[in-house]
Amino acid sequence: MPGKIINNSFDALVIGGGIAGGEAALNIANNGFKVLIIEKDLSIGGKMILLSKVFPTLDCSACITTPKVSEISRHPGITIFTGSEVKNIAKIKENSFEAEVVRNPRYVNVDDCTGCQLCEEACPVLVPDQYQYNLVGRKAAFIPHSIASPRAAAIDIENCTLCGACEKVCPAKCIDFTQETETYHLKIKTVVLATGFNLFDPLKIPRYGFGQFKNVITSMQMERQLAPTRPFSTILRPGDGKVPDKIAYVLCTGSRDATIGNPICSQICCMYSIKQAQLLMGALPMADVTIYYINIRSFGKGFEEFYDQAKGMGVNFIKGKIGKISETDKGNLILRYEDINENIVKETEHDMVVLSVGVLPNPENSSFFPNEQLKLDPFNFVYQTDCLASPALTSIHGVFVAGTASGPMDIPDSILSAGAASSEAISYLTQKK
Template identity: 70%
Template sequence: MSDQTNNYDVLVVGGGIAGEETALNLANIGYKIIMVEKDLSIGGKMIHLSKVFPTLDCSACITTPKVSETARHPNISIFTNSEVGEIEKISENNFTAILTQKPRYVTEDCTGCQLCEEACPVSVEDQFQYELVGRKAAYIPFSIANPRIAAIDIENCILCGLCEKVCPADCIDFTQEAIKTKINIKSVVMATGYQIFDPTIITRYGFGKFKNVVTAMQMERQLVPTRPFNAVLRPKDGKMPDNIAYVLCTGSRDDTVGNPICSQVCCMYSTKQAQLLMGALPMADVTIYYIHVRAFGKGFCEFYNQTVGMGVEYIKGKIGKIDEAENGDLIVRYEDIESGKVKEAKHDLVVLATGILANRDYQSMFKNIVLEPDKFNYVKQVNDLSSPSKTSIGGVFVAGTASGPMDIPDSILSAGAASAETASYLRRAYNEK
């Protein structure tokens, strides 16, 4: 097994749940892994979720032990705030790549005391709370980040130096620069995840213009213990909502926005959020506007039935337009598919069940070879029935939502398949020697 500096068995691109699962499976059987994560923390999107469907288990409680295990594993080297590029296939079991570690301006000795955060006079929108609240330019990304090390958002820093003055552990280092390193690897697993559909594209829904139209991820953040507000509130005026609507298929199954496929998770995460909202706001009415409810997984249909039984109203309706009343309430104009009539309903908060899109970052990571996309721009599975993690490049595998929309258990299953295929690829070469 590779053990010299810059030599690894497997490059895992992406530190979300699929990347972690792949890395752990392979590291546990002795392979040396380099995990490259573009964000400041590993954990992917799952670490930001409240609960998972249909069991309503705490998402962070499932993912943080895996995050910690990945971070502490002796066979896994993690590079956060880093990118990988120029991946070149020299021959089978022989790849090179360029790792770029971007400066964090804080050393690894940071204790996460947050004194720099307290001292920083700059406030910008917090991307980890989906812009519902501010954060400082010197900041810990989020409370359960791993590594829990501060970072300086240099683009928004006013270079006042207060963070450096107050840091008791002497960890602020503005001399840091990007470091490029050539790495040698034997195989690659793309676990680059997905992107969330940007609903500003559908202007008739008013997202961005009407503050009480939010995305499902913004609602998700409102439902976690580390939420941006003190309760579930409307972002416009801080009112506790009592009549909430969900718009399913926002950016999914919609050719007009270039995404004709189902995102596979929106029906169920909306159903989950509806249940959580009924717990958080017992007096609230929740309405879900849908085209079809797709409750296809184990226990999903029962979960849906339970939600209907709790009083959540499902209306088969297509939303034409959302307008804002003077008091911030929202007028939802929709086609009632059952009756064929155009109707209007008033809600005080609208949640857009935004879909999943391919993360196309992988397309620029390769140098002498093309990692082929499928027709929806996900990493192409060349044999999705018999070898679902194989890609167009031998020795490069795909795990999780990099290959298409799927929920968390399926991402973990997919990572299992990718790690087995990778181990088989590496082992075959070893046996042939």
């Protein structure tokens, strides 16, 4: 491994800087412990910082996440490594782990960067913007998104042509192509896994036409279109930039479906789809929104009322699983399904389709502990060894799990789960003092 090696020690290592990891880190640090957050992305805030509004209160997600994120980044007891990865963690003895962490170069001195975006303007390279879920492009020298933390530029070295244009325009002289990978050897006492989830890739269901029909998008792409940091000023279908007026949601895309290897329910898709439908009714008052579902699972506090509210606003709910999607020559989509209420197979045309993609485990969890057995459940989420009384315990003593690393859950449940993980970690650290 090239680059320099740095030794350091922390009380707790939190892997993942999303809402669960952030909440856990804050709780632990507020009790006087030294915490390190490792985030592989360029910004902390996880998926939540990219959402539009959140159900069932319709709070603006960025408005809830950004103050948390800035509290985390300012906390004297919390150190954050973004763009970093945990290579391996070895248990040395009870209450003591050694972790190897690799900090990838950002090629920008974050402390000096003012976020002026001149480098972005100067950079000639255009690639798909992963933070807008490929709806638009970004440069190779770029700020991840407008509410990123840190809000500093980064160089996407894989796509960079090393033309030096950014370096020339940077007024703070903070672009530094000589940065190297740093490897940290850390002594830590406890680990919190808050590695989050992956979204289902709908390419795995070719009959829905994602990737082939341009006006079939994922729910995360719609989420970006509805978010305050959205790529366009209104809702557009990607095929031709037309404002859609007949939008369909396909629930259970990649959930409750043994044929693609995920038999479980993702727990959030019904509600986020209902939320998006309500937001669409506001953004596009003339549009029809139809949600195709197997069962609507509005089970949480205030959820059933939120579902009723959507029905009251005029969102159509059709009980029927979509079998197949085909495209017309105008770029519209024909959805084939069994309408359970009418007991017939039907075809309906929409001009935009949103696939409500489900929650999958993050496969990285099993790679952190080469010498220990981190047990996974049958669905490859982190196994909870005492799931009724101590849901944060894992098969490794001193390693706790927070948020969706242990299974699908919504934001309130993730935060409570992070509360539980941090509580266990604090007790663990208190008793081992």
